[in-house]
Amino acid sequence: MEECEECINSKRAIAEGFSACREAISALGNEARGRIVLALLEGPERGMRLCELVDVTHMSRPSVLRHLSVLRRAALVSSRKSGTAVFYYMDANVPLWEELADFFSAVCDTVKLAADQGYPAPPEEEED
Numbered sequence: 001m002e003e004c005e006e007c008i009n010s011k012r013a014i015a016e017g018f019s020a021c022r023e024a025i026s027a028l029g030n031e032a033r034g035r036i037v038l039a040l041l042e043g044p045e046r047g048m049r050l051c052e053l054v055d056v057t058h059m060s061r062p063s064v065l066r067h068l069s070v071l072r073r074a075a076l077v078s079s080r081k082s083g084t085a086v087f088y089y090m091d092a093n094v095p096l097w098e099e100l101a102d103f104f105s106a107v108c109d110t111v112k113l114a115a116d117q118g119y120p121a122p123p124e125e126e127e128d
Helices: 005-028 031-042 050-057 061-073 094-116
Strands: 077-082 085-090
Touching: 005 031, 005 061, 005 094, 031 050, 031 061, 031 077, 031 085, 050 061, 050 085, 061 077
Parallel strands: none
Antiparallel strands: 077 085
16 A cells, blocks of 8 residues: 555654654653653642652652653753752743644644555455
């Protein structure tokens, strides 16, 4: 089956979008980092201290710090100091979240287009 031109162009656009979002997608794709993100989303507005994240995620302090570092590099998490305490919170990086939303929307639109075009076609049933 030959792919439609629109599908080919959509796949190229998705590849470009993935390249732009790769670091954030990779950061979110790890189970441990997912637990940290969930804890921050469900946690208090002020953010969470490292000791709180360790308690909630049941991970070691070094492990949480390592994963927070990855999430910070991906611009998903930020921190602020208050006295001697450091609070971590989900970053309101609107351009990044819009880029991610646009990427996943383009993926969804392309999958729908491909399905409408019959691609990928379901496997043919074998006759007995």
